[in-house]
């Protein structure tokens with residue numbers, strides 16, 4: 001910080017002391033941040049803060065013990081976020097970046113408490129948002145921040161939006177119950193048996209409060225009988241999933257859906273199954289303790305022509321837990337999937353696979369993640385080989401692929 005900004009800051013402290021007549025610890029914390037950013041903006045912010053709410057959090061934490069989340073929010077956050085949580089207009093707040101509208105359920109419900117907790121503790125920079133959103137780690141206790149988040153959660157007045165806390169980490173094969181706005185590129189390399197490299201592009205998009213549709217486009221490279229490689233688009237699929245039940249209190253969410261797979265891939269090149277396949281499925285996701293989770297996914301597939309492909313039932317489960325670096329940082333999520341499938345014909349045996357994997361977040365926003373795993377057949381190994389899987393996941397609702405790093 002240079003001399004002018006120190007001068008500026010001291011001046012502001014004096015003005016504020018004069019205006020509020022109280023200790024101005026918190027305001028000054030905001031100003032430290034704002035001054036180092038831009039003196040003009042800081043002046044506007046300070047005036048906005050004073051005009052909108054003189055004493056802010058001047059009271060010592062002991063005096064604030066009995067305050068509700070709403071009262072704390074009104075003391076500490078209104079200058080920028082507005083008493084109604086919709087964000088102050090530009091002329092009042094004095095800076096460009098628009099604060100979020102906390103009454104907009106579409107925007108706020110997908111956010112997990114942990115994300116807000118980290119932003120309120122460490123400031124916007126914790127998730128690569130604007131630094132104008134200050135850090136409150138030194139001004140508010142964990143319990144107070146918890147109460148404020150509780151208040152923010154009351155600002156979405158509509159019912160039926162599943163909470164982002166139930167959006168548990170994604171496994172490779174086991175479908176999770178939470179409806180998502182994300183794009184996933186998965187590469188599967190099968191180095192033995194029927195050698196292949198397949199890339200699957202999955203696009204998921206939420207509809208309304210509880211729905212989600214998805215489009216799945218595979219691009220396959222497959223070694224044919226003569227040893228030559230075929231390349232091309234595989235069987236494109238479209239699916240819809242709907243949340244039937246969700247409860248943050250019990251940490252559970254239940255969805256059901258259907259998929260239709262079209263025979264777009266060339267059958268002769270080994271890129272597609274040659275039949276239309278209908279699938280119906282159900283999925284349950286359950287939080288376990290603070291950072292653990294379980295997904296269970298089951299369903300059956302019915303092809304349009306059972307001569308070409310059999311009916312099949314499948315059951316899948318994924319269990320894992322996340323470890324966060326420095327409480328709010330990068331998330332490492334080891335998990336393991338157990339995958340079972342059986343053709344619905346008499347005498348058919350079940351195929352069992354196990355798929356240990358590790359997912360890690362890459363971006364500061366936590367919206368771009370990578371995962372790697374190995375799928376190992378547990379039986380029928382003469383016919384089925386091990387494959388290596390990698391995905392890159394982009395939660396596009398949280399920001400551009402290149403923003404938030």
Ligand code: HEC
Pocket residue numbers: 030045073076077078079080081097098099100111116119120124128129130131132133134136148
């Ligand atoms: C100096 C102005 C200012 C103050 C004071 C302020 N905020 Fe913010 N806050 C912002 C801005 C601006 C953003 C949006 C940042 C962006 O989008 O890059 C923001 C973003 C947030 C977010 C992220 C929401 C999302 O989109 O996920 C949360 C949570 C938040 N603020 C909570 C609070 C709470 C709670 C307080 C009071 C304890 C507070 N803020 C005080 C300006 C402020």
